[in-house]
Amino acid sequence: MAIPVWGNLEKSQTNSEKIEEAVARLIAEHNESEEAHLGPGQSLQSHKASAIIDHVVESVVSDKIHRFAVTLDKFAGNKNFIFTNFESLDGWEKGGVGSPVQTCVLGGTKLVTSVANNDTCYIKAVPANGFGDNVNFDKNPVMQVLCKVMDFGYAETHIHIGYSGFQTSGVDYIGFRIYNNTIKAVCRKYDGSETAVNVTGSFNAEDPHIYRVAYESFESVKFYIDETLVATITTNIPTGDNEIAAVFIGVKNSQDGGEQTIGVYHALFEQE
Numbered sequence: 001m002a003i004p005v006w007g008n009l010e011k012s013q014t015n016s017e018k019i020e021e022a023v024a025r026l027i028a029e030h031n032e033s034e035e036a037h038l039g040p041g042q043s044l045q046s047h048k049a050s051a052i053i054d055h056v057v058e059s060v061v062s063d064k065i066h067r068f069a070v071t072l073d074k075f076a077g078n079k080n081f082i083f084t085n086f087e088s089l090d091g092w093e094k095g096g097v098g099s100p101v102q103t104c105v106l107g108g109t110k111l112v113t114s115v116a117n118n119d120t121c122y123i124k125a126v127p128a129n130g131f132g133d134n135v136n137f138d139k140n141p142v143m144q145v146l147c148k149v150m151d152f153g154y155a156e157t158h159i160h161i162g163y164s165g166f167q168t169s170g171v172d173y174i175g176f177r178i179y180n181n182t183i184k185a186v187c188r189k190y191d192g193s194e195t196a197v198n199v200t201g202s203f204n205a206e207d208p209h210i211y212r213v214a215y216e217s218f219e220s221v222k223f224y225i226d227e228t229l230v231a232t233i234t235t236n237i238p239t240g241d242n243e244i245a246a247v248f249i250g251v252k253n254s255q256d257g258g259e260q261t262i263g264v265y266h267a268l269f270e271q272e
Helices: 019-032 043-049 072-076
Strands: 080-084 092-095 101-105 108-112 120-125 142-149 155-163 172-179 182-188 194-198 209-216 220-225 228-233 247-253 261-271
Touching (some): 108 120, 108 247, 142 247, 155 261
Antiparallel strands (some): 209 220
């Protein structure tokens, strides 16, 4: 069979489309086809059949996950995982200065100080010493809690992981301090050195918020409010095993003559 010479081929008298235009059109039609690349060995079929679907980190956003699709075993795995709605305060150490009151309410707990200045009310997790249940900063601990400060003007609220209290020395922790409608993200070491960052944005501390603090392999601690990253701290990060407390949540009164109250709900703690 003789091979025709391109220049001798007849030209269409009804279609002025050039070769480049035809190629671009066919590519566009292919890209718009719902059935493109679905055959065996083709890219979309291989992607669907892959044992691991590898996407950019944090590329799957929350509204793409079906409600109830993520079960607790997906959270736990090889981690210590605790989630509580405070049905009971058994297993929590309750304390404070003055006459503190810790009350279980539906879905949470209410912490109330007595009326004097510097009176406090707190709960903290009591670790099972000797069984590896202590908070360990070497194992990337994470804490999350829904909290509402009833009167931010005189209530100093603390939400921490670590050896925590209201004192300013002899404690090491990562977490939030809230006072006078100022929210601080804090990393503090036992020697008293501290990095505290004021959280900016439209966060009214008197409104309920989800506070989350996540330790990341000695390099940084990330702080979130309502799933928004509000601070990253890389200095004065505590390290090692802490045998005193895993989780500390408390409120301190800064005036005479009135009780201070916070509501705490849906607490989560995990570490590797």
